Each structure stands twice: as structure tokens, then as C-alpha cells.
Amino acid sequence: MTTQPFMEIVYLVASALFILSLKWMSSPGTARRGVWAGEIGMAVAIGGTLLHHGIVDYKWVAIALVIGTIIGIPLGMVKMTAVPQRTALSHAFGAFCVTLVGTAEFYLRSPNVPHFMMGVLCCEVILGSLTFTGSLMAAGKLQEVLPQRPITYRGQNIVNLGLLAIAVAIGIYLILHPGARQLFPFMVGIPLVFGVFMIIPIGGADMPTVISLLNSYAGLSAAAMGFVLDSRLLIIAGALDGSSGFILSVIMSKAMNRSFTNVLFGAFGQVQAAAGGKEERKPVKSVSAEDAASILMSVNKVVIVPGYGMAVAQAQHKVRELYDSLTRRGVDVRFAIHPVAGRMPGHMNVLLAEADIPYDHLVDMDDINGEFPQTDVALVIGANDVTNPAARTDPSSPIYGMPILDVDKARIVMVIKRGMSPGFAGIDNPLYYMPKTLMLFGDAKSFVGDIVRELGGVPAEVASAK
Amino acid sequence: MTTQPFMEIVYLVASALFILSLKWMSSPGTARRGVWAGEIGMAVAIGGTLLHHGIVDYKWVAIALVIGTIIGIPLGMVKMTAVPQRTALSHAFGAFCVTLVGTAEFYLRSPNVPHFMMGVLCCEVILGSLTFTGSLMAAGKLQEVLPQRPITYRGQNIVNLGLLAIAVAIGIYLILHPGARQLFPFMVGIPLVFGVFMIIPIGGADMPTVISLLNSYAGLSAAAMGFVLDSRLLIIAGALDGSSGFILSVIMSKAMNRSFTNVLFGAFGQVQAAAGGKEERKPVKSVSAEDAASILMSVNKVVIVPGYGMAVAQAQHKVRELYDSLTRRGVDVRFAIHPVAGRMPGHMNVLLAEADIPYDHLVDMDDINGEFPQTDVALVIGANDVTNPAARTDPSSPIYGMPILDVDKARIVMVIKRGMSPGFAGIDNPLYYMPKTLMLFGDAKSFVGDIVRELGGVPAEVASAK
Amino acid sequence: MSSVLINSLFIFMLAGFIGFEVIRRISPLLHTPLMSLTNALDAIAVVGAIILVGEHKTNFSAVLGTLAVIAAMSNVVGGFLITDRMLRMFKSSHPTKKP
Amino acid sequence: MSSVLINSLFIFMLAGFIGFEVIRRISPLLHTPLMSLTNALDAIAVVGAIILVGEHKTNFSAVLGTLAVIAAMSNVVGGFLITDRMLRMFKSSHPTKKP
Ligand SMILES: NC(=O)c1ccc[n+]([C@@H]2O[C@H](COP(=O)([O-])OP(=O)(O)OC[C@H]3O[C@@H](n4cnc5c(N)ncnc54)[C@H](OP(=O)(O)O)[C@@H]3O)[C@@H](O)[C@H]2O)c1
């Protein structure tokens, strides 16, 4: 991007800081330091760039930076529950930036662009533009301004792949004839359309996986941009982002035991239709908040299993109150966190952390599963699929093989949900028909509130008595 | 080193393979795959280089490669006990190669060598040549062709640092006047002398730490050579080697709680003199092989603590026999491995592995220390410092704070050593005077042999009985 | 030129490897903040855009560049902001509480 | 030129980081073989030496180069050989034996 040694050194420092930033991110203790490292690296890089000799027109740079900041602040202040769509939106922005720069570079350089370079440029632009519209669609579905349900029609995949193929073909032509400027707009436009079509057949609940895939696309396109501008810093940042997005999507699909293709081609849509609303008629034991409270009072070890429902109901603060009054009573309370509970990786952790629950009481699936047999009550709050024993027992179940939380091993299971409707996977949950299971029907927030009230009166005295 | 894209790709592949090689090295399961990856990477790199257009004279290349191979094979077949000196020797070779190439490059390029480049070249040559002689000296001391004991005289450090300073000064002059060819030989020669002087004051037992330091020097000089030749592959290999050497020396010094300076300036020499041969007169309980055997027969859990003495006595195979006959009797036998037991990192692991003891019975210090309280007999075989409770209890002890194996927490402690003479740290070991401690005086190999014979007769029948 | 690309490949290979090594080890606890952090870092693309605007080679490139800077900058600010907000929420109970 | 050096610095930084990350995690069990392996890898310096000999710019450089190739090559062969010998010795008892 430049050959001023000074700037290169600046970029070297920034790169190192970025890497450290991710390294420190690995544990809660050092995570904030990680953010600072990232911020400093960013500041250094931008500052250094502004000193770049080539820069003649500072006015627009300044204006753009200011506007960007103004837009950025609200994006940084969104509610925690809006994080998924915010993430999608920021991928869109990133991809937008990359596409614009790629386009500008092409028109500045063409026709004399070496083949390999043109190849990279094509990757940059194609990836960038499909990520742009794709992420916008994803954000829309998550924000529910767009219909959540997958929209499918026959031949859909052929159409989509066809579009992509055309874009690639144009790309290849451009590699061979970098002078064909008039074709470039198509190489930008077609992937934009593809991005939209790509998301249409995917259900809203699948968005998180899609988002992390788009995340890695965004990273890759940024890296490609680094190739084009010969900016090592950009290549490094892009590679880091790309690998992170990729790893997260792998983790998610593993935990949902699905394959990317399966997610991308919306196979779940059918399953949902097929498996939905079966054997609803079996009897379940439903109890009131009082009964639940009186049981919880009398036991020693409770494991709370939060799920998407807690997020929807915004129940985390009530859950915190429950946690408090139980611990005050000397009950040992832990939280069992399934890797894909909720709708994004780490969803439950963030919500519970927001409610000030110490993170060392949030236990990962593998660590907690051993403890359920010694657990008196497993209190499931708005979780469903991640507790579905069918994944262990019923080979015919669409989620068979997906690792789950073995709540059914606890002495008593309580499930807070509004009705019998299924979760994301759209399948029925045998757990609810087990004799040891008590259904607590109601909205998570209000129901937990009721339980807390029932537990209510006493704790103060208990606390003082202690 | 070249700009042929083809070769660059080859080097890219080789670099990736080298990195994977180290990654796979991280666990015994994948370690051998790691070696293969390294070998393939090496083959690819050398092969690719031979296709380099610039090469006109293949005869000498071939001859040199053959001679090198012929020398290499015996170096690869040395006995396991000779590994430390072999390692030192190979550092010497590596540094030798780097120094020669650096010298040749200088005379080919000077006087027109850019400053920065010349700076790197100086680092390469200075590091290279001092590592060369230093490693030779180290190898000599370990092989005991040179006197093991530290040779010190007053003002030694001043002399040494003085030498180094001169070399650096010359280097700086050369950076400013790359044309001063006549000065170059001094910049090679003086560090050669320094390398010798550097090792003289360091005791033989400190060599392992020195070796890993030299290891990282060798790596750094190779990386510097990579800078000079603009060979990314070489930079990567050098950086990997450098960091590995550095990390190992840190681990060692931590485990010995000493600082590099402390090692390099042979401070221990004095300590040795000071602390050596005190309170020899206290009484110790000494028992025979029969008694030891009869005790071992009657217990359930034995932890064997091997040390330098086992290596010296070549007792590992006898120890294996002991392990067999005890396990056949149903005794639970584990090995407690202290990070710096012996004289090089992983020393005990290699010896015991050589004797076919499954590596999952070799337990690291941190994991085993918790088990000693439940251990019936801690059998110390030729270990001393790593079992010295003074490191925990006696702030005045020179090894105070060094993490040790808590053998003194076992119900009975047996110590096999030839006499009361101290270990590497040269200090007395309170362990030997504890009432629960039984001293088994004798050479590790023969004494263990005796115990096995005592245990002898029975096992066969026991085995058949089982 | 081609050697510059080769070189970029080296950087990409090394950085990608680091990415995998480091990120594989990040505790699931932090996956959400991780997403927003990498997102902010990725917005380093802003430097490319800045130069595009600053050099003002053509009006076209300058306009695209300006939009690009705006987009990237909002990611920088927003990304770091929300990551920090999330992390501030993570509190540890003192180990004593641990079983 | 200087940009080539900068670039080398980048490579060095990245590779060094990888070195630390990867090697910190190598089990102490394997520290001895690790030493001999890195040693063999380091001997990649042989490629530099080979070119020195092959290009035969001056007799002096060719002679030094030849010696360098010999030294490095013996490290390659010796290093890989002994590492492999050591690793072949490491055997696992079948997990059943484990407590
Ligand atoms: N975490 C990720 O990264 C990710 C990404 C993509 C997909 N997914 C999928 O999402 C699912 C997550 O499983 P999960 O168990 O957390 O959630 P879930 O299986 O989707 O079930 C959520 C349950 O919460 C209940 N619920 C909804 N709103 C509620 C409210 N206001 N009050 C009380 N209950 C409410 C619903 O039942 P009612 O309607 O009867 O109340 C529903 O059964 C998994 O299938 C996973 O594969 C996760």
C-alpha cells in the first residue's frame, strides 16, 4: 500500500497488537486487555496512515471518519439481545467497504492488471458483494423486519448456483481481459443478487450459523483486499477474522450436528414441516409457581438450563433474582450452558453476565453433564432442543447425535415454557412426558418472577439469621 | 534468495510443513507424523533449490551433500545417554554453516551493503561464531573430554564482556563503512574466542541450560541469515528454532529457579563451594536390598522418582524389570518426572521410554505431587536435588523456592544412591535424615538389580497363578 | 510483482495458522464478544479506504472511498464499543465460591 | 530493498509468535526430541549454502559454501534420524492400564 519504511513499521506494530488482542481474548481475565490492544493497534494504524505522503485531500477523510464514528456509536450501544443482527449488520458494512475499494482499485488500474492480481481482485469483489447483501438479509431476518420462515421453491439451488457460476465466469473472463471494464459492474451486481437469494431459503433460526460463515467470507475478502493493496496488516487482520468466523461456524454446526451444506440449502425447512406437531396428545404434569417454589426451597443442588426462551422473554434479570434467593438459602445453583443454546454462540453467557451472574458459575456442557445425576432439580428455562433426550436415544430423530445436556438424569426436571410448541429444530421433546418432569407453563420472565415471589418473604430473615 | 515463483511456492509449502511438524510434535500420538512432515518439507525445499536456475556447479553440491549425509548418520545413531553432547555438537554445526555463509555473502557484496542489511549480517556472523565455539566447548564438557568444573578467575566477566563489546564495536563500524573488508575477520574471530571464554566458567551440569540458550542463538543467527538472503523459509525455521530454544531455557531455569545471568556467570560455582559437605554427620537409616524388597512386596502404591543417578548408572532397564515384577504383584507403580531431573529437559522420559516403560505411567511433577500422601513407598533412584525438601522449607537454601517432588509426604521413602555426596546443586538433602527415610547405598543399576532378584522367585508363579 | 503476491501468500499462511491456533483456544464463554472483536479488527480495511480518498486520484474513486471509510469506521467504533461493553459485564465470583 | 527487510520483519514476527504458541504447549515428555527436531529444521540453512556453492561466484565463496553444506546436511540427516529413533521408543500402555 506504500513503501515508506516508517509506515511499514507502524503497520508491523499494529499487526502484532492485533494478534496479541486475539490471544488475550482467550480468557475472561485478560479479555479486556485484548480489546485495548486492538484499539491501540487500530489507532496506531489509522494515525500512521494519515501521515502517508500520498494523502492530498484531508477534508473528505476527516468528514468520512467523523460520520463513521457518529454512525458507529449507536451501533455500539445496541441492547444485548440485538447483538446477532448488529453483528450481521457490521459484516455488511465491512463487506461494503471492501467491495467499494475493490471497485475503485479496478477502475484506477485496469486495463494493466496482472492476471493473478486480477484473480485476487475478483475474489475480493465477488465475496465482498455477496457478503454485503447476504448479511443485510440475515440482519433483516434476525430483526424480524423480513419473514423468518425459509422461502423455498423448486430449482432454487440451481438458480442460485447458476448466478454464482455466471459471476465467476465473468471473473475469469476479466482475469484474461482486464481491460473489459464494461463487464465489471456485472461482477459486482450478480453476487449482490446472489447474496439475497442465498439467504431467502434459510430459516431465521439458522442465521447465526450463516452469520459466522459470512463472517469468514468478510475476513477472506478483506485479506484479498490486502493482497491487492499489498498491505500485510490487512492480510493478517483478514486471515484472523476469516479463521475465527470459520471456526465458530464449525463449532456451531458440530453442536447442532449439521453440515454447512445442510444449513445453506435449508434442508431443515422440510424436517420442520415433517416433524412438527406430532404426539402432542400425551399427558404432561403441569404445576404452579407455588409448588415449584416449595420444591426448590427443600433441595440442595439446582442446575438452571437457560435457552432461547430466556432470551426472548428477557428473563435474565429475574433469573438472577431466583439465583440470589436460592443461594441465600444455601442451595447450590449452577448454570448449564449448551454451546448452541439461544441463537448465537455464547448467547446465554452474555445474557447471564449482563445480569451479573459470576461467569465461573456458568458451566460448559461437557463439564456439567457429569453432575446431573447428583442434581436434585434441573430447572429448564426456555430451552428445548438442547435438552432433548431424543438426540441420545432416537436414531430416527432429526437431531439424533447432537450432544445435549442430560437434564433427564436429574432427580426432578422442571421446564418453564409457554406451551408445548417445539423449539428451533421443530421437533417434539420426550423429556416433557417423563414422570419426573414438571411443566411450568408461562412466559419465562413472569413465571420466574412468580417463583421468586413465592420464595420471597423468607430470604431476608434467613440472610440476617445467617 | 531467488524470485522464481515456482521455488517460492516450494518454499511456502516447506514452511507450512515445518510449522505443522512442530504442531504435531506437541503430543506423543502425533509426534512421529510431525517428524515426517519435517522430513518432507526439508526434501521439498532442498529439491526445489537444486532446480534453481542460478546453479551452475552441481559437482561440489553433490559431493558436499553426500559427505554431509555420511557424517550425519553416525550423529543420528549415538546412544541416548550421549544426546546432550550430540545436541550441542549439532548447534555447533548449524552455527558453523551460518557463519560461513555470512562471511561468503559479505565478501561477495561488500562494499555495497546497505546499512540495515549489514547490521543483520553482523548479528548473523557474531551470533553464529560465538555459538559455534560455545557449543563445541559445551559438547566437550558434557562428553567430559574437557574439565567439567567451572574455571573462574577474577575479572573474568569484565574480560568476556570486553571481548563481546569489541566485536560489537567492529560490527557497528562495518555497518557505517561496509567497505572495510580487512576488519571482517576480526568480527568473526573475536566472537570465536568469546564463545570459548563464555563456557569456561560454567560447570558441566549447567550445560543443558547453556545448550538451550545456544539453541536459540543458533536459531536467531539462522533467521538473520534468512534476512540477508531474503529467504522467508529460513526466517521461519530460524524463528521457530529460536523460540523453542528460548522457551526450553526459561522452563529449565524456572524449574531450577535460577536466572540466565546466574547460569551464564556461573554464580552456582561459589554456592557449591559454600554449601557443599555440611552436616554429613547426622545419622541415617541404611537398609539392605532384602529389606527393601520385602517392604516393596507388602505395599500397594509405589512411586519411583528417577534422577541423574539413574542416567549415570544406566539403570533404566533394571528399573524396567523392577517395574514389571512389582506390577505383576499387583502393586500400582508410577514414575514421578521432575522437569529438570537428570541433565537435560525430558532426560528421564527418554531413558524410561528407551526401557519400554509406557509413557502414560510417567507423571509430571504437578500431577503427581498430590498423590504422594496416599503413596506407601516413594523410591528415589539417583535423584537428589529434585527431592530436596529444603527447597520448600529452608529460605536460606540456595535452591529455596525451586519446585520439587514432595517425596517426603510419602509413608516410606527409599533413596538409592552410592553415598552421601550431594547432587548438582551441591547441597545437603534433609530428606535423608528423616525417620521415615531408608537409604539404600549402592550403584543404582546393581542395587535395583539386587532388589529385583530378591523379589525374583515368586512373580513367575504369581503370574501363572493370575 | 509476482514475488509480492507470493509474499502475501506467506503472510496469509502464517496469519491464518495463528488465527486457528489462537481462536480454537478461546473459551466458549467469550464467543459473542470474540465475533464483535474480530469484526472491529477486520475494519482495518479503513486504512485502504483512507488512502483511496486521500490520494483523490479520480472523483469516482474518492466518492467510493469516502463511503468505504464511513462504513469501515462505523465498524471500528461500534465493534470495539460493544465488545468492551460485553466484557465489562463478565464478572467472576471470588474463587472461594467455587466448588 | 528496505521494504524487503520490513517484510522479513513481518515474517519473523509471525513465525516467532507461532513458535511461542506451539512450543509452549509441547508436553515435557517430548522436550528432548523437540530439541533435536528444531535442530534438524534449523538446518534448512543448507539451501542457502547450496546456492552459494552452486552459483560458484568466487572460489572462496564456493569453498566456504561447500563446508557449510556439509555441516548443515549432517544436521539434517542426524537430526531427523535421532528424533525418529527417540520417538519410536515412546510407547503407550493401553488406556485400560490408566487409573
Ligand atoms: N446458539 C447458536 O449459535 C444457534 C445457532 C443456530 C441455531 N441454534 C439452534 O437453536 C436451538 C437452541 O436451543 P434452545 O433449547 O436454546 O432453544 P429452542 O430449542 O429454540 O427452544 C426454545 C424454547 O423456548 C420456549 N420459549 C419461547 N419464548 C418463550 C418465552 N417468552 N418464555 C418461555 N419460554 C419461551 C419455546 O417454547 P414455547 O413456544 O412453548 O414457549 C421453545 O420451545 C438449538 O436447536 C440450536 O441448534 C442455535
Ligand SMILES: NC(=O)c1ccc[n+]([C@@H]2O[C@H](COP(=O)([O-])OP(=O)(O)OC[C@H]3O[C@@H](n4cnc5c(N)ncnc54)[C@H](OP(=O)(O)O)[C@@H]3O)[C@@H](O)[C@H]2O)c1
Ligand atoms: N534436567 C535439566 O535440564 C537440568 C539442566 C541443568 C541442571 N540440572 C540440575 O540437575 C539436577 C537434577 O537433579 P537430580 O535429582 O536428577 O540429580 P542430582 O540432584 O544431580 O543428584 C544426582 C544424585 O545421583 C546420585 N548418583 C550419581 N551416580 C549414581 C549412581 N551411579 N548410582 C546411584 N546414584 C548415583 C548422586 O549421589 P551419590 O554420588 O551419593 O551416588 C547424586 O546425589 C537438578 O539440580 C537440576 O537443577 C538439570
